[in-house]
Amino acid sequence: NAGVTQTPKFQVLKTGQSMTLQCAQDMNHEYMSWYRQDPGMGLRLIHYSVGAGITDQGEVPNGYNVSRSTTEDFPLRLLSAAPSQTSVYFCASSPRASGRERYNEQFFGPGTRLTVL
Amino acid sequence: QQQVKQSPQSLIVQKGGISIINCAYENTAFDYFPWYQQFPGKGPALLIAIRPDVSEKKEGRFTISFNKSAKQFSLHIMDSQPGDSATYFCAARSGTYKYIFGTGTRLKVLA
Numbered sequence: 001n002a003g004v005t006q007t008p009k010f011q012v013l014k015t016g017q018s019m020t021l022q023c024a025q026d027m028n029h030e031y032m033s034w035y036r037q038d039p040g041m042g043l044r045l046i047h048y049s050v051g052a053g054i055t056d057q058g059e060v061p062n063g064y065n066v067s068r069s070t071t072e073d074f075p076l077r078l079l080s081a082a083p084s085q086t087s088v089y090f091c092a093s094s095p096r097a098s099g100r101e102r103y104n105e106q107f108f109g110p111g112t113r114l115t116v117l
Numbered sequence: 118q119q120q121v122k123q124s125p126q127s128l129i130v131q132k133g134g135i136s137i138i139n140c141a142y143e144n145t146a147f148d149y150f151p152w153y154q155q156f157p158g159k160g161p162a163l164l165i166a167i168r169p170d171v172s173e174k175k176e177g178r179f180t181i182s183f184n185k186s187a188k189q190f191s192l193h194i195m196d197s198q199p200g201d202s203a204t205y206f207c208a209a210r211s212g213t214y215k216y217i218f219g220t221g222t223r224l225k226v227l228a
């Protein structure tokens with residue numbers, strides 16, 4: 001299993017440009033999410049999905065769109081990039097909650113480092 | 118609004134010492150408290166987790182202590198090793214799948 005994969009690893013955008021960060025998982029996990037990581041801020045939830053066709057907003061959703069047409073893929077779209085969106089973006093996936101001790105363990109991808117000029 | 122407060126921001130420990138990282142939360146509806154370990158250039162990885170009906174959870178050198186009445190939980194790393202040098206995040210789960218993370222603690226273990 002490749003686990004959670006993210007592309008690209010690095011990206012530089014100009015203000016106002018749009019782009020899509022790709023995320024895929026091959027573990028048949030129902031839950032997927034996007035986080036951004038900024039120095040001193042920890043990880044903040046942008047959007048999440050509890051299954052194909054179902055998405056919801058996290059802490060910091062403004063400026064980002066998501067969709068979940070398949071179980072495997074959960075792309076994050078920046079419609080009009082702003083310098084405030086310069087960050088490292090992580091995608092994560094998790095199986096449905098169970099009684100196991102490490103239940104709902106989130107598996108994170110390697111991240112995408114985005115710079116908006 | 119930060120609902121999980123983590124301290125300290127950074128920590129330096131001698132090899133063999135005990136590393137302690139603390140987190141405090143406000144929302145009593147949180148029902149699952151994981152700790153993640155992150156190495157530079159990598160995504161976070163689950164280290165250990167606890168549910169609020171348990172006061173302590175131990176896995177190898179890593180222990181979570183949980184104080185429900187004080188709304189606090191902490192990570193203890195016994196016999197800290199240079200390979201433990203990483204950033205540690207506490208988190209709390211709200212609802213089915215919404216996690217709130219602490220701001221992270223950068224741990225350095227001196228050889």
